[in-house]
Amino acid sequence: MNSVDAAGLEIGDEHPPRIMGVLNVSEESPYDPSVYDDPAEAAAYVDEALIGEGADIVDIGLESANKRFEVLSAEEELERLDVALETIVSVSGEAIFSIETRYADVADAALARGFDMVNDISGFADPRMPTVCEDYDAAVAKMASPPDLERPGAVEETDWSTRKSPAWAAEADYVDMVYEALKQNGLTEKTIVDPAFGGWSEAQTLADDQETFRRLREFRALERPMLVSINRKNFLGSIADRETDDRLPVSLAATSMAVERGAHVIRTHDVGETRDAALIGSAFADRTSHRIDDLTVSQLEAGSTRELEAKLREYDVDPSLIDDTVHHVLEIDGLSSADGTALESVTDEREATCVKLGAGRWILVGSSTEIARISAHLGDSTPNLSSLTDALGRIVS
Structure with a gap:
């Protein structure tokens, strides 16, 4: 935003x-x-x-x-x-x-x-x-x-x-x-x-x-x-x-x-x-956004599956990603190309999806459990992504 x-x-x-x-x-x-x-x-x-x-x-x-x-x-x-x-x-x-x-x-x-x-x-x-x-x-x-x-x-x-x-x-x-x-x-x-x-x-x-x-x-x-x-x-x-x-x-x-x-x-x-x-x-707004250093992680909100699908279509992301296990759709802004590749590599190994939107911007889709696992994995293996792991942890905590 x-x-x-x-x-x-x-x-x-x-x-x-x-x-x-x-x-x-x-x-x-x-x-x-x-x-x-x-x-x-x-x-x-x-x-x-x-x-x-x-x-x-x-x-x-x-x-x-x-x-x-x-x-x-x-x-x-x-x-x-x-x-x-x-x-x-x-x-x-x-x-x-x-x-x-x-x-x-x-x-x-x-x-x-x-x-x-x-x-x-x-x-x-x-x-x-x-x-x-x-x-x-x-x-x-x-x-x-x-x-x-x-x-x-x-x-x-x-x-x-x-x-x-x-x-x-x-x-x-x-x-x-x-x-x-x-x-x-x-x-x-x-x-x-x-x-x-x-x-x-x-x-x-x-x-x-x-x-x-x-x-x-x-x-x-x-x-x-x-x-x-x-x-x-x-x-x-x-x-x-x-x-x-x-x-x-x-x-x-x-x-x-x-x-x-x-x-x-x-x-x-x-x-x-x-x-x-x-x-x-x-x-009392249920709108979650965390800014840490130069990185911003925002939780895209939607009151219904249809609204969430409309958001994903706007980003040219396949709306079929949504199913009963999806709890979070996160927009990540400020990632370097190398860090984005690292995030994409981790999500490829899990039941989550990462889609590049443009320079420094990504969409991460996954359940609370998978997002937490991704955050923990990144924290253990990629110390330079501490801002991202911190933000992800706050969202799913």
Whole structure:
């Protein structure tokens, strides 16, 4: 899992969950408490209700993404940018400022004048967006979306037969489409992926969002930090039969679960409460990762065999390796070529499998017993692999 440095704010497995508070400078936005068009009032809101309550990132939207409203052009967004810029200059607290936009020209102007990162709800539909973000060495949240600036998030409306293949399109379910949409148009080294919760199209259902949430761990295979925007969303309210104003409890419950399932950034209007819920999720996350010297050993998690198989397919590893005896799938990062060969030689003699992913990176699949035996054997025969044997021992202990 790659960490992302967002203007000095580290985002990833080895860091606390980050809270992204929301400010809108658009009169169309449906959630009134976060909407301001006066820079002084907006700055006061940011200082008190966002940064003051624990927001690490402040995401400023220039227009409502609600599909009921007409999409603004880049020129119209740029006309509103001055309010956002005046706001961040007036803020006294410390935070990372994110501009929510689908346009590379707007991102360029915002990054040049004080913003730190970009939140692109159109999934790089503007082909220049990745280049602009890379030019400024800026982090960018990429929401799953078709390559269409006017239809953010509408992944089911993408012509997957053309963009992927007819056979794939015939078999793909909604979560498969979300996953593939995030891969389309590539990922920068500083991309944060967003699985696109919410009613982005008429085709998207509450069941789609619920299934995406259930399978949230699968998106970790993209090896980028993950942002989720689930605050007061319909798919949560429908479970408890609550309207928007009464959905804070279900949002907080889902926040803890999202962080436990691998989310790194939570976008919310309810900053203080969400921060606390995220910390609880982080404290009890069943995610094991050990870093010793220059070596990192991470236990890939999965809530079901299907999720685990999806992870292995992403690494081009045969998913049939999974059977009733498999208890651990470990990603090892930082091995030298010689040490990797030594590990592979040991696993060849046991009921375990080692697969090379790339320079310094390996997948080790085996039961707790076999992993422990491999660790002991390496410890006895290969002293220079003490960091690996230590990490393996901690995982299976």
